[in-house]
Amino acid sequence: MWHQTITFSSSHCLKLLIILQVFILSNTSDNNKITFPCHAPNGSPGVCLYYNECANLTDWRIQNNIHDADDVKKMLCGNDEIHLCCNRTNYYFPDTNYITQLNPKGLEILNAVECNRLSGDRVSNGKAATLGQYPFMALLKYNRDGGQFLCGGTLITSLFVLTAAHCITQDLSSVRLGEHDTSTDVDCVGSIRLCLPKTEEYEIAQIFRHPYYSLRRLTHDVALLKLKTEVITQVHIKPICLPISQLVYDHSNTIRHYDIAGWGRTESNEKSNVLQHAKIRHRAREDCQKVFSPRGVNITLDHICAGGENEIDTCKGDSGGPLFATVPFKLFNNLIIRRQVQFGIVSFGITGCGGKNVSSAAYSNLMKYMPWLTEIIGNNT
Numbered sequence: 001m002w003h004q005t006i007t008f009s010s011s012h013c014l015k016l017l018i019i020l021q022v023f024i025l026s027n028t029s030d031n032n033k034i035t036f037p038c039h040a041p042n043g044s045p046g047v048c049l050y051y052n053e054c055a056n057l058t059d060w061r062i063q064n065n066i067h068d069a070d071d072v073k074k075m076l077c078g079n080d081e082i083h084l085c086c087n088r089t090n091y092y093f094p095d096t097n098y099i100t101q102l103n104p105k106g107l108e109i110l111n112a113v114e115c116n117r118l119s120g121d122r123v124s125n126g127k128a129a130t131l132g133q134y135p136f137m138a139l140l141k142y143n144r145d146g147g148q149f150l151c152g153g154t155l156i157t158s159l160f161v162l163t164a165a166h167c168i169t170q171d172l173s174s175v176r177l178g179e180h181d182t183s184t185d186v187d188c189v190g191s192i193r194l195c196l197p198k199t200e201e202y203e204i205a206q207i208f209r210h211p212y213y214s215l216r217r218l219t220h221d222v223a224l225l226k227l228k229t230e231v232i233t234q235v236h237i238k239p240i241c242l243p244i245s246q247l248v249y250d251h252s253n254t255i256r257h258y259d260i261a262g263w264g265r266t267e268s269n270e271k272s273n274v275l276q277h278a279k280i281r282h283r284a285r286e287d288c289q290k291v292f293s294p295r296g297v298n299i300t301l302d303h304i305c306a307g308g309e310n311e312i313d314t315c316k317g318d319s320g321g322p323l324f325a326t327v328p329f330k331l332f333n334n335l336i337i338r339r340q341v342q343f344g345i346v347s348f349g350i351t352g353c354g355g356k357n358v359s360s361a362a363y364s365n366l367m368k369y370m371p372w373l374t375e376i377i378g379n380n381t
Contacts (some may be wrong), residue, residue, distance in 0.1 A: 038077045038085035046085040048077035074212065098249040106374030107244060109381050113157050114233065115241035116340060118326065129275045131180055131189045132196050134261050136240035137275060139176040140167055140225075140320065141201065149182060152262045152321030154342055155239045158230045160377060163320030164345050164364065165213040165223040175202045175225060178236040182263065183273040187236075196236040202227040208376045210369070219302050221347040221364045223320075224376050240322060241329055241339040243367050244374075248341055251327045252367060255282050258306050258325050258343065262318035280307040283360045291360065297348075304344040304363040321346045323363045342366055 038048045077085045099107065116136050138153035138161050153163035153175065161175050178199045180187040188195035206226040213220040231237060243249060261277040288305035289298075299305065304323060323344030328336045344363030366373075 036077075048083050048085055050083055098246055099244075101371050102244070103371065103374035103378040106376070106378030106381075109157060109377055110242055110244045110374065113239050113241075116238040118338065118340060129180070129261060129277045131187060131194070132236045134275065134277065135178070135234075135236050135238040137177075137179070137261055137321070138163070139179050139182070139263065140172060141174045141176055142169065143171045143173045149176070149263065151319045152264075152346070153225070154322045155231060155237065156242055156342075157239055157377060157381070158233075159227050159381060161225040161227065162322075162342070162345065162366075162373075163223050163225060164347055165209045165221045166215060166347070167320040168207055168209050168223050172204065172207075174204060175227065176200070177202065177231065178234065179263075179275070180236075181274045197234055200231075200237065202229060202231065204228065206380065208380075210372065218297050218348050218362070219300070220369075221302075222345060222366075222369050222373070224373065226380060240324065241341045242373075243341055243343065243370060245330050247328050247330060247336075249367070252343065255325045255327065255343070257281055258304075258323045259340070260307075260318070260321065260323055260346070262321040262346070264318035264321075282306050288360050288362050292362065297362075299362060301368055302365055303347070304365045305360045306344070306363060307349075307360045318346045 036048050038046050075084045077083050116134075136154045136156075138155055139149045140151040140153055140163060141148050142150050144150075151163060151167035153161045153167070155177060156162050176199050178197065180196060186195050186198060204225050205228040208224040208226070210220040210222045213222070233239075243252065257279050258281075259277060259279055261275060263272050263275055283305045285299050285303065285305050288303065292299055306323060322342045323346065324340050324342045326338055326340050329339035329341060330337045343366050345366060347362050347364045349361035
């Protein structure tokens with residue numbers, strides 16, 4: 001349960017292209033347009049279009065991580081086999097306003113969230129976090145022997161926690177918020193005993209796993225947990241900011257380093273009781289593709305590639321936790337407000353995370369999933 005390990009063989013994309021050509025060539029005489037809304041396999045809103053109105057089929061296949069006939073069927077819409085659910089543009093919406101792709105009600109809810117303000121401390125390499133430094137961090141609790149807390153997550157509204165889809169199991173029982181050191185009932189620091197309030201645990205009312213999550217292909221590794229009761233903001237419990245502004249979008253391609261935090265295993269392969277944090281480098285997707293392609297995993301716009309430097313990495317137990325960065329968030333009276341914004345979710349890497357011969361890890365690319373996420377929040381709050 002983590003930061004998954006990759007062991008399976010590659011898929012045959014040639015088979016897909018043959019299937020697509022069979023679909024297209026057998027139906028080219030019918031060019032009746034269907035224009036009703038639909039959802040593409042990436043979970044984002046799309047439009048049901050005749051196949052030749054969709055993007056270049058090769059790009060379309062890569063963007064939607066299409067591998068075989070079953071994946072093709074997920075793209076079909078209407079009552080035939082020549083209409084596809086398309087986004088018109090790629091996941092980053094280069095020809096449109098980013099905000100227009102988000103669910104209006106969900107966006108309104110997120111805009112009303114008073115997400116975490118910056119603290120004065122800077123993140124360091126693989127060190128214990130300052131008491132209460134990351135009040136958005138969540139621990140997922142499981143009913144099983146050998147460890148209760150096996151995944152992480154982030155509080156994003158008073159009702160929702162964001163995590164990885166592969167963290168969802170039948171024995172997932174609750175979410176703990178406000179934790180710093182799992183070995184103590186009350187977290188304190190210093191000779192004057194500066195302490196945080198006690199942690200709080202919340203039962204899960206509903207689980208929303210991305211509809212096209214695939215453990216075999218390690219794609220769409222995103223899930224939302226709706227809590228049974230609303231979370232009250234406190235000094236040690238506050239939501240993290242999400243990429244919900246055009247300003248964040250405009251700066252997303254300039255990020256050179258991300259921050260990570262979690263209770264995963266340390267360099268000595270022992271699980272940490274104290275919340276750890278580090279800074280890791282943003283890397284090109286090609287770097288991750290070189291590592292994971294031989295293991296049958298295709299790195300696409302689904303993923304952010306980061307890490308693999310100075311033996312710093314997310315590890316076992318960090319799954320579902322955040323990849324975040326400090327960026328311009330909103331304008332207020334012509335002043336730029338900066339916030340820690342979550343851009344990714346810990347998804348998978350290679351066994352031996354943080355070792356000398358271990359390269360970058362892959363994170364679910366949250367900006368790609370914001371249309372789906374805002375829709376879930378908007379329809380279920």
